[in-house]
Structures are given as structure tokens and as C-alpha cells.
Amino acid sequence: MAGLSRLAWFGFVVAFAVTLLAAEVRCQDRQASALDPAVIEDIVVGSRVLAELGVLDAFGHVSARDPRNPDHFLMSRSLAPALVTADDIMEIDLDGNAVDAKGRSVFxxxxxHSEIYRARPDVMAVVHTHSPGVIPFTITQVGLRPVFHNAAFLAAGAPVWDIRKDFGETNMLVSNAVIGKGLALALADKSVVLMRGHGDATVGSSVKVAVFRAYYTDVNARLQSQAIALGGEVNYLTAAEGAKADAINLQVLDRVWNLWKMRVTAAPPK
Structure with missing residues (x-):
């Protein structure tokens, strides 16, 4: 009887352990599935769109604040934007730590991203680019200003942040929270901050808005350069025109987003 009792007890312990393990796996699955699939899709689409439009190449990234937890954000593993898939998206806290990296490298x-989210509770998405059109405006005394309605958000200002001013001669990368905080302070309440000799960061109330602003920041910079090259005084949008045009742009944002999405998700021809 004692032998049978020990055997039964062993069986109970094994069954209990298996039950706990299954519960843990289900919990992990629920946590993973709890990540908003719509937000993940927007990050994937936004990354591919900006690569398709030439604003991003192998570098740059798109993120979104986690709608479940404002102290976390969602971002791809370190990967070229055109290659990002839903499986590459991971959850990161505001200290820059991946919640569950699963062996994947982080940007x-x-x-x-983390320091902008920390400083700006209103921001729900961030895009960082090395926009070719923007770079000249980060290294000269010419300010980036709106020349057409799609870039109307620039009328509120596009400050230039110089990493060297506060941190000396660095490798030009925002590689820790202290530097990130400096960038976030320069952004202040604006939609765009330019980064001297580096690129820019745009923000928005959604991934769609941040991607829209990243693209049209680059387009505006190219158009402004052309206008300046023609000579004479450039007739920029005023602050009032910018505010009015930006409000309209946000109302019809899905028109351009759906077009971009179709271009990067359409099945290849057979």
C-alpha cells in the first residue's frame, strides 16, 4: 500500500506540475495575443511604406505606444524597415528594455522613442528617419518651413537639435536615455524635430499620422530646396494657414494611408 501511495503521490505531483506549466504557457499566449494586432499592422505597413517612398532605407524605425500600457511601446527588432513583419514587433518599456526579446536584437x-513617449503623453507614435531631403536643413542656418499644404504641420515649427551642443563629439547616435531626453526636450510640443547631421523624428496621435508627417517632411524639404534655388523670396504658409490645413489633412488621412497600404501589401503578380 505504501508503494502505491508513493506512486499515486508522484503522479499527483507530476500532474500538478504539468497543469502549472500549461497555465503559464496559456498566460504567455494571452499576453502575446493581447498586443493590439491593428497597431502591429500599422507599424509593419508604416515601416514598409516609408521604405517604398525612399524616406527610409536600411535604417530608421517606426514605433507606437502600447494602447494597453502607456509606459510601454511597440517596435520592430533591429531590422531594415522594408523587411519588418508582425512577428518582428516586440514590447519595450520606457527604460528601453524589451519585455521579452526572445533572443532578438533591439534598435x-x-x-x-522611449524618451519622447516619456516626455509627451499625447504622442502615440514616433518615426525616426535619415531623410535625404531633410539633412541639408539640419546643417545650415536655413529653417525648414512649410511650402505647401500637405506639410502644414511644419508651420508650428521644426526645431533643430544638435547632439554636439550638449554631449560633445559623439558617434551621432541617440544611444542612451540621457541623450534621448535631450532630443525630446528639443522636440518640445512640436510634431517634428530635426537632428543635426543625422535626420529627424516625427510624432503623431497614431502611426498613420507620424508616417504621414515623416513623408511630407521629406517632400517639403526637397520642394523648399528647389524654391530657394530658383532665387527670390519664398512665400511660405503662415501659422494660421498651417493650422487650418493640418486639421483638414488629418480628416482625410485614410485616403493616402489606404493607397500606401495597397502598394506595400498587394500580392505580387504571378
Whole structure:
């Protein structure tokens, strides 16, 4: 009887352990599935769109604040934007730590995102680019100003942040929270901050808005350069025109987003 009792007890312990393990796996699955699939899709689409439009190449990234937890954000593993898939999206806290990296590498400049989210509770998405059109406006005394309605958000200002001013001669990367905080302070309440000799960061109330602003910041910079090259005085949008045009742009944002999405998700021809 004693032998049978020990055997029964062993069986109970094994069954209990298996039950606990199954519960833990289900909990992990629920946590993973709890990540908003719509937000994840927007990050994937936004990354591919900006790569398709030439604003991003192998570098740059798109993120979104986690709608479940404002102290976390969602971002791809370190990967070229055109290659991002839903499986590459991970959850990161505001200290820049991945919640469950699963062996995947994180972006070195994730602190651009974490510190902007920390400083700006209103921001729900961040895009960082090395926009070719924007770079000249980060290294000259010519300010980036709106020349057409799609870039109307620039009428509120586009400050230039110089990493060297506060941190000396660095490798130009926002590689820790202290530097990221400096960038976030320069952004202040604006939609765009330019980064001297580096690129820019745009923010928005959604991934769609941040991606829209990243693209049209680049387009505006190219158009402004062309206008300046023609000579004479440039007739920029005023602050009032910018505010009015930006409000309309946000109302019809899905028109351009759906077009972009179709371009990067359409099945390849057979």
C-alpha cells in the first residue's frame, strides 16, 4: 500500500506540475495575443511604406505606444524597415528594455522613442528617419518651413537639435536615455524635430499620422530646396494657414494611408 501511495503521490505531483506549466504557457499566449494586432499592422505597413517612398532605407524605425500600457511601446527588432513583419514587433518599456526579446536584437536608438513617449503623453507614435531631403536643413542656418499644404504641420515649427551642443563629439547616435531626453526636450510640443547631421523624428496621435508627417517632411524639404534655388523670396504658409490645413489633412488621412497600404501589401503578380 505504501508503494502505491508513493506512486499515486508522484503522479499527483507530476500532474500538478504539468497543469502549472500549461497555465503559464496559456498566460504567455494571452499576453502575446493581447498586443493590439491593428497597431502591429500599422507599424509593419508604416515601416514598409516609408521604405517604398525612399524616406527610409536600411535604417530608421517606426514605433507606437502600447494602447494597453502607456509606459510601454511597440517596435520592430533591429531590422531594415522594408523587411519588418508582425512577428518582428516586440514590447519595450520606457527604460528601453524589451519585455521579452526572445533572443532578438533591439534598435540601438530606441531611446529616441522611449524618451519622447516619456516626455509627451499625447504622442502615440514616433518615426525616426535619415531623410535625404531633410539633412541639408539640419546643417545650415536655413529653417525648414512649410511650402505647401500637405506639410502644414511644419508651420508650428521644426526645431533643430544638435547632439554636439550638449554631449560633445559623439558617434551621432541617440544611444542612451540621457541623450534621448535631450532630443525630446528639443522636440518640445512640436510634431517634428530635426537632428543635426543625422535626420529627424516625427510624432503623431497614431502611426498613420507620424508616417504621414515623416513623408511630407521629406517632400517639403526637397520642394523648399528647389524654391530657394530658383532665387527670390519664398512665400511660405503662415501659422494660421498651417493650422487650418493640418486639421483638414488629418480628416482625410485614410485616403493616402489606404493607397500606401495597397502598394506595400498587394500580392505580387504571378
Amino acid at each position: 540601438l536608438e530606441r531611446f529616441i
